Amino acid sequence: MRVILLLFLTIFIPCFAGAASLETAINFYNKGDMDAAIAELETYVDENPVDTQGLYYLGYAYYEKGMMDKAMMYFRSSYLIDPSFTPILPAEVPSLDDSK
Numbered sequence: 001m002r003v004i005l006l007l008f009l010t011i012f013i014p015c016f017a018g019a020a021s022l023e024t025a026i027n028f029y030n031k032g033d034m035d036a037a038i039a040e041l042e043t044y045v046d047e048n049p050v051d052t053q054g055l056y057y058l059g060y061a062y063y064e065k066g067m068m069d070k071a072m073m074y075f076r077s078s079y080l081i082d083p084s085f086t087p088i089l090p091a092e093v094p095s096l097d098d099s100k
Contacts, residue, residue, distance in 0.1 A: 020040050020041070020044035020046075020047060021044070022041075022048075022051070022053065022054055022057075025041045025044055025054070028040060029057055029060070034064050037057070037061045038058065038061045038065070041054055041057055041058040042058065045058055045074075050081055052078040052085045053078075053085075055075075055077045055081070055085070056074070056078040058074045059071045059072070059073075059074030059077075059078065
């Protein structure tokens with residue numbers, strides 16, 4: 001039994017040790033550390049290429065750094081997987097006065 005447990009731990013623990021965390025990336029993003037958020041999100045998205053939330057946050061991290069081409073690439077990727085993930089930029093939000 002010990003051999004099986006030891007074998008399990010030596011095989012599976014290293015697989016998760018280097019895994020990027022979406023939660024960690026979002027924490028970096030919320031603290032304003034876009035470089036750390038981007039690094040974590042790039043790794044996360046490489047490991048989880050169809051995770052719309054990861055793609056979306058990566059788009060916003062690039063947006064915050066002014067890297068619009070990369071931001072749009074990730075926004076598009078998340079939108080193509082799930083159309084509910086679409087950025088609404090402040091200039092695109094209709095005001096109440098536009099309804100006249």
